[in-house]
Amino acid sequence: MKPRTHGGGWHAIGYAWKKARDAGFLRLWRAMRSKNACKTCALGMGGQAGGMVNEAGHFPEVCKKSLQAMVADLQGAIKPEFWQTYSVAQLQAFSPRELESCGRLTQPVVLERGSQYYRPIEWDEALGRIATKLRSVAPRETFWYFSGRSSNEAGFLLQLFARIYGTNNVNNCSFYCHQASGVGLSSVTGSGTATIELEDLNATDCVFVIGGNPASNHPRLMTMLMQVRRRGGDVIVINPVVETGLVNFRVPSDVRSLLFGSKIASLYVQPDIGGDLALLSGVAKRVVEIGAAEEQFLMDYCRGWEALRAWLASLSWDEIERKSGVRRGQIEEIAVRYARAKNAVFAWTMGITHHAHGVQNVQAIGNLALLRGMVGKPGAGLLPIRGHSNVQGIGSVGVTPQLKDAVFARLQQHFHVSLPTETGMDTLACIEAADARRARVGFCLGGNLYGSNPDAAFARRALGNLELLVYLNTTLNTGHAHGLAEETIILPVLARDEEPQPTTQESMFNFVRLSDGGPRRHVGPKSEVGVIAALAAAVLGDAGPVDWRSMQATGKIREAIAKVVPGFEKLAGIDRTKREFQIGGRTFHEPRFATDDSRARLHTFVLPELPGGGAMLRLMTVRSEGQFNTVVYEDADVYRVQERRDVILLHPEDIARLGLRAESRVAVSSEAGRMPGVLLRAFDRIKPGNALMYYPEANVLVPRTVDPLSRTPAFKSVLVRVEA
Numbered sequence: 001m002k003p004r005t006h007g008g009g010w011h012a013i014g015y016a017w018k019k020a021r022d023a024g025f026l027r028l029w030r031a032m033r034s035k036n037a038c039k040t041c042a043l044g045m046g047g048q049a050g051g052m053v054n055e056a057g058h059f060p061e062v063c064k065k066s067l068q069a070m071v072a073d074l075q076g077a078i079k080p081e082f083w084q085t086y087s088v089a090q091l092q093a094f095s096p097r098e099l100e101s102c103g104r105l106t107q108p109v110v111l112e113r114g115s116q117y118y119r120p121i122e123w124d125e126a127l128g129r130i131a132t133k134l135r136s137v138a139p140r141e142t143f144w145y146f147s148g149r150s151s152n153e154a155g156f157l158l159q160l161f162a163r164i165y166g167t168n169n170v171n172n173c174s175f176y177c178h179q180a181s182g183v184g185l186s187s188v189t190g191s192g193t194a195t196i197e198l199e200d201l202n203a204t205d206c207v208f209v210i211g212g213n214p215a216s217n218h219p220r221l222m223t224m225l226m227q228v229r230r231r232g233g234d235v236i237v238i239n240p241v242v243e244t245g246l247v248n249f250r251v252p253s254d255v256r257s258l259l260f261g262s263k264i265a266s267l268y269v270q271p272d273i274g275g276d277l278a279l280l281s282g283v284a285k286r287v288v289e290i291g292a293a294e295e296q297f298l299m300d301y302c303r304g305w306e307a308l309r310a311w312l313a314s315l316s317w318d319e320i321e322r323k324s325g326v327r328r329g330q331i332e333e334i335a336v337r338y339a340r341a342k343n344a345v346f347a348w349t350m351g352i353t354h355h356a357h358g359v360q361n362v363q364a365i366g367n368l369a370l371l372r373g374m375v376g377k378p379g380a381g382l383l384p385i386r387g388h389s390n391v392q393g394i395g396s397v398g399v400t401p402q403l404k405d406a407v408f409a410r411l412q413q414h415f416h417v418s419l420p421t422e423t424g425m426d427t428l429a430c431i432e433a434a435d436a437r438r439a440r441v442g443f444c445l446g447g448n449l450y451g452s453n454p455d456a457a458f459a460r461r462a463l464g465n466l467e468l469l470v471y472l473n474t475t476l477n478t479g480h481a482h483g484l485a486e487e488t489i490i491l492p493v494l495a496r497d498e499e500p501q502p503t504t505q506e507s508m509f510n511f512v513r514l515s516d517g518g519p520r521r522h523v524g525p526k527s528e529v530g531v532i533a534a535l536a537a538a539v540l541g542d543a544g545p546v547d548w549r550s551m552q553a554t555g556k557i558r559e560a561i562a563k564v565v566p567g568f569e570k571l572a573g574i575d576r577t578k579r580e581f582q583i584g585g586r587t588f589h590e591p592r593f594a595t596d597d598s599r600a601r602l603h604t605f606v607l608p609e610l611p612g613g614g615a616m617l618r619l620m621t622v623r624s625e626g627q628f629n630t631v632v633y634e635d636a637d638v639y640r641v642q643e644r645r646d647v648i649l650l651h652p653e654d655i656a657r658l659g660l661r662a663e664s665r666v667a668v669s670s671e672a673g674r675m676p677g678v679l680l681r682a683f684d685r686i687k688p689g690n691a692l693m694y695y696p697e698a699n700v701l702v703p704r705t706v707d708p709l710s711r712t713p714a715f716k717s718v719l720v721r722v723e724a
């Protein structure tokens with residue numbers, strides 16, 4: 001492949017044309033113009049032209065990802081004869097990309113252990129089987145996993161059903177994603193989400209982009225980064241890999257940028273994998289040393305300043321350099337730039353959360369921001385860049401094992417029920433319970449629970465121990481081939497823009513968006529809300545506290561959410577008023593925080609020793625440009641110039657040091673597993689001592705090490721050995 005000097009630009013536009021040709025220009029245009037929140041990342045695109053207008057109303061924001069997701073949904077149906085043609089063994093041989101491109105799921109299918117083939121069944125039979133099983137097991141023997149694609153309405157309804165049925169084993173993909181951000185932010189500001197609105201980005205003159213690759217994964221953020229540079233501001237990138245799109249990017253919707261390219265990073269710093277905690281603390285130490293800390297702010301609006309000051313003073317530069325992999329001079333350079341910023345925003349993604357010290361990483365970001373009073377004023381603050389388009393909303397409306405006290409109380413009151421108080425399990429705990437046969441039934445609203453798990457061999461075995469596993473999906477994925485229980489049922493559902501009724505989503509800026517839905521493209525798939533309501537009625541009957549049939553109306557569900565979830569009051573009439581809104585109580589434009597004494601909290605740490613050294617390398621498992629999580633759209637990763645996915649990328653120095661040969665086949669092993677036949681590639685953009693492979697294929701190597709505070713696996717910090 002030809003090396004690229006820029007991310008974005010003509011490649012993205014060319015790709016859009018190709019996809020449009022595949023799907024039919026008119027069909028795709030209509031789909032992209034429908035008024036629905038974008039299906040891919042959580043930046044919150046929506047408005048009058050679904051997925052192409054941001055919260056500030058700017059149009060058009062072209063994004064390759066949303067086109068990919070849209071074209072996938074526009075696919076034809078999987079034909080009935082497919083199920084007799086392809087055995088499970090054949091499905092298992094399919095790549096993630098091949099499974100995705102089989103087409104849309106339109107019929108319920110069941111697979112019973114011992115049979116080689118999935119078998120189409122009627123909806124009534126499918127729901128009947130599930131209801132019978134649910135009635136025969138204890139509620140605590142079930143778990144309910146949600147991906148972040150579904151609507152607030154579907155999320156609320158299913159968690160309500162699960163709790164009234166009798167379990168708090170309710171969780172979402174955030175336990176594998178941003179849970180460390182939620183836990184970390186709550187321990188800093190008392191609120192678990194971004195402290196700023198989209199508008200604030202227009203007033204910032206310094207953005208930190210830590211542990212993320214937004215050129216591929218949040219392309220629309222690139223426009224904002226470009227604008228910061230045009231205003232003369234700084235974009236400081238912290239990433240062990242020099243990502244092409246963070247150096248130069250052509251923003252497709254901006255003519256000047258498209259033609260000439262835009263410089264993105266003004267400073268690019270490469271720590272070792274896992275070195276951020278030491279690095280950020282080193283920057284904080286230097287900010288204090290040069291007298292740039294806002295002492296008054298720290299004393300008036302924070303707690304823990306004295307302890308933090310003493311701890312920073314006690315750190316030696318030696319320790320900081322050794323545990324971050326960054327030299328003192330560069331750390332001082334970051335501090336100098338930060339010290340001159342008027343309004344700084346700290347943005348981060350999985351390079352921060354996918355570690356055994358993910359929560360501490362987030363707290364260290366909080367420290368650095370608070371040191372200069374950068375939380376609690378307009379134009380500055382903390383911004384976790386979320387993954388799935390509605391992962392934040394799903395969490396807000398109650399898809400968590402532990403409900404907030406206010407939500408729990410109001411839920412009981414609104415529905416006149418008493419809900420279980422037993423501690424619910426997080427995602428990994430559910431899989432471990434399945435492995436130990438303490439869980440018997442799993443129910444997945446979207447996503448790919450098998451494919452997103454660490455330790456793929458373990459996940460396969462654990463899910464295999466379940467008696468029933470139910471998947472509500474739009475397309476086939478690796479879970480349907482490898483995550484198989486004694487009985488596995490797949491129920492086909494409608495995508496957001498095919499829903500017969502309006503639904504709502506929440507962006508990472510705490511902004512609630514309304515999606516109109518749209519005409520169905522296939523006969524067969526049902527609305528998620530419809531399926532959940534029908535199942536709840538079948539299991540719990542109509543006589544109970546909730547009239548499940550009436551809950552098929554999304555308006556009725558929104559009324560309940562508006563009553564139950566603080567900040568969502570305006571949701572009740574949103575389909576009439578069409579007024580999308582900012583959720584109250586979460587954005588901090590003044591230094592009064594959501595803690596009990598209104599002060600933010602500062603934290604001190606024990607800096608972890610970097611693992612690795614010698615023959616052992618630190619491995620990150622990441623996304624390529626051509627995929628959305630476990631769904632692979634194309635094999636190529638254009639910006640990292642890889643045409644295939646079965647590769648491990650190492651710095652040429654490491655290849656020489658380990659006596660290996662680039663372009664040869666190697667075996668990669670970790671404490672969790674071994675992958676033979678991996679193609680070794682020289683990649684001088686990664687910091688020596690570190691390695692890169694693609695998720696989900698590399699999940700056989702990821703051990704089940706989790707951050708004890710957020711229960712998020714260390715997907716970015718796997719110790720591996722590479723051998724010829």
Ligand SMILES: Nc1nc2c(c(=O)[nH]1)N[C@H]1C(S)=C(S)[C@@H](COP(=O)(O)OP(=O)(O)OC[C@H]3O[C@@H](n4cnc5c(=O)[nH]c(N)nc54)[C@H](O)[C@@H]3O)O[C@H]1N2
Pocket residue numbers: 040041065177210211212213214216217218238239240241243271272273274275276349350351352386387388620621622623624625627628629630716
């Ligand atoms: N196209 C596309 N868009 C997506 C997704 C997708 O799969 N495809 N997924 C969505 C979801 S659910 C999510 S959560 C987000 C994910 O968005 P990202 O977090 O951007 O995705 P990853 O590929 O996991 O990339 C992590 C980045 O972290 C860096 N990194 C790895 N380890 C470290 C470390 O120790 N420190 C630092 N500082 N950096 C590190 C890697 O070099 C890489 O650039 O994207 C969302 N948007």
Ligand SMILES: Nc1nc2c(c(=O)[nH]1)N[C@H]1C(S)=C(S)[C@@H](COP(=O)(O)OP(=O)(O)OC[C@H]3O[C@@H](n4cnc5c(=O)[nH]c(N)nc54)[C@H](O)[C@@H]3O)O[C@H]1N2
Pocket residue numbers: 147148149150173174176177178350354387388445446447448449451452453454472473474475476477493494495496528621622623628629630631695696698699702715
């Ligand atoms: N090694 C490693 N593992 C990781 C990560 C990593 O970086 N490295 N990242 C982690 C992260 S951040 C995340 S978020 C998880 C991803 O975890 P998940 O959210 O569980 O997985 P996805 O691959 O996004 O799920 C894709 C499936 O969603 C279904 N789908 C799409 N749209 C809809 C819809 O509207 N409704 C319904 N019901 N289904 C729909 C499709 O059938 C598709 O196959 O993986 C985690 N696992």
Ligand SMILES: [Mo]
Pocket residue numbers: 176177178387388
């Ligand atoms: Mo995610």
